[in-house]
Amino acid sequence: MGAPAITHFDSRAGFEAQWRACLAAARERIDLFDPDFAVFPLGASEVDAALRTYLKGGGSLRLAMHSPAHIERHYPRFLRLLRDYSHAVACRATPRTLHGLTxxxxxxxxxxxxxxxxxxxxxGEAAFDAxxxxxLPGxxxxAIWAESQAALQPGTTGL
Structure with a gap:
């Protein structure tokens, strides 16, 4: 393993570039936490294609959030991905006691x-091979996952 590569960013473009680098590096498991995933480009066609390739290769994806409303309203591609790969994708919503996590x-x-x-x-920052x-985030x-309840299931979102 080489030396850790740490990159700092302070713009949406910088964040999205690092997010795409994370997708490209993923082989087995991706765990995501965000209050609503409004800044994650989960609805972008290239992200959908990357996630489908990753999941088809046996990867798993877990999302924890305070509210799934943004995903339900703005990311129909992601909802289709969730339906198509429900065996490999899990989404959970945090209880109100954790809504202070920002x-x-x-x-x-x-x-x-x-x-x-x-x-x-x-x-923020991205650290690769670190x-x-x-x-700590792991x-x-x-802990967040253990406290959260299932969300975005095909039966509850009308899929």
Whole structure:
């Protein structure tokens, strides 16, 4: 394993570039937490294609969020992906007690992490080949996941 590559960003374009780099690096598992996923381009056709290729190759995807409303209203491609790969994609909504969490992060294969320090801003960093940088967000994600309830299931979204 080489030295960790850490990149800082402070714009939507910088965030999206790092998000796409995370998708390209993913092989086994992607864990995402964001209050509503409004800034993640989950509805973009190239993201849909990348996620389908990743899931077809045996990858898994877990999303934890405060509210699925933005995804339900604005990301029909993602809802189709969820229907087509329901065996590999899981979405959960946090209880009200966790709605004070305002950061946002993506963990890939336990080796890469993309973090926005506050979901209201585009400032953050991406660390690739840095398992030590994944440790804290990984534990946080597992705790959030354990407290959350299933969301965006085909029966509840009308798929």
């Amino acid at each position: 950061d946002s992060f993506c963990i890939v294969d336990g080796r890469h992490v993309l973090r926005r320090f506050h979901s209201g801003y585009m400032r 398992p030590e940088a994944v440790d 534990h946080r994600f597992e």
